[in-house]
Amino acid sequence: MTKMMLIGKTSVGKTSLIQALYDGALCDKKTQAVEYYDSFLDLPGEYLENPRFYNVIVTLSHDVDLIALVQDVECDQTVFPPNFGTMFNKPVIGIITKIDLLKDSEKRDRVRSDLEQAGALKIYEVSNISCLGLHEIWRLIHKA
Numbered sequence: 001m002t003k004m005m006l007i008g009k010t011s012v013g014k015t016s017l018i019q020a021l022y023d024g025a026l027c028d029k030k031t032q033a034v035e036y037y038d039s040f041l042d043l044p045g046e047y048l049e050n051p052r053f054y055n056v057i058v059t060l061s062h063d064v065d066l067i068a069l070v071q072d073v074e075c076d077q078t079v080f081p082p083n084f085g086t087m088f089n090k091p092v093i094g095i096i097t098k099i100d101l102l103k104d105s106e107k108r109d110r111v112r113s114d115l116e117q118a119g120a121l122k123i124y125e126v127s128n129i130s131c132l133g134l135h136e137i138w139r140l141i142h143k144a
């Protein structure tokens with residue numbers, strides 16, 4: 001099974017994504033510490049928001065196979081610096097969450113472009129509410 005690290009700012013829906021995949025419920029509490037859950041390594045948003053923690057993220061990345069940069073579709077300003085993904089010696093993908101809230105496709109395109117500039121090679125769109133796109137994430141994890 002592929003191990004995936006989820007990196008994204010607070011409240012983008014990282015923990016909810018894991019919960020939606022495993023038990024269908026959305027998350028109702030913020031992540032306080034690094035948490036391992038089956039194939040996922042879930043980080044509190046603060047690890048990305050404060051560059052002081054970048055070295056911790058890089059160290060944790062040694063334990064995983066895949067890095068996912070997570071941003072929600074409503075996000076107006078990215079917190080991923082350009083080429084952020086080059087810090088890792090691992091493949092990097094992007095996940096756009098809360099796609100159920102999409103009203104303006106230009107916004108989605110902007111988020112897509114943010115993730116591409118940060119270094120995401122492929123981008124997935126998901127909703128943890130409608131479950132749209134979750135099967136693709138599941139397939140990534142279960143790829144041999």
Ligand SMILES: Nc1nc2c(ncn2[C@@H]2O[C@H](COP(=O)(O)OP(=O)(O)OP(=O)(O)O)[C@@H](O)[C@H]2O)c(=O)[nH]1
Nearest residue numbers: 010011012013014015016030031044045098127128
């Ligand atoms: N509309 C919508 N809301 C979502 C979705 N996923 C998560 N949420 C909501 O977004 C909020 C934050 O979700 P979390 O999963 O806790 O976010 P997080 O990225 O783990 O946040 P931190 O643990 O603070 O880093 C919760 O109120 C969720 O109900 C989604 O796909 N669509």
Ligand SMILES: [Mg+2]
Nearest residue numbers: 014015030031
């Ligand atoms: Mg969380």
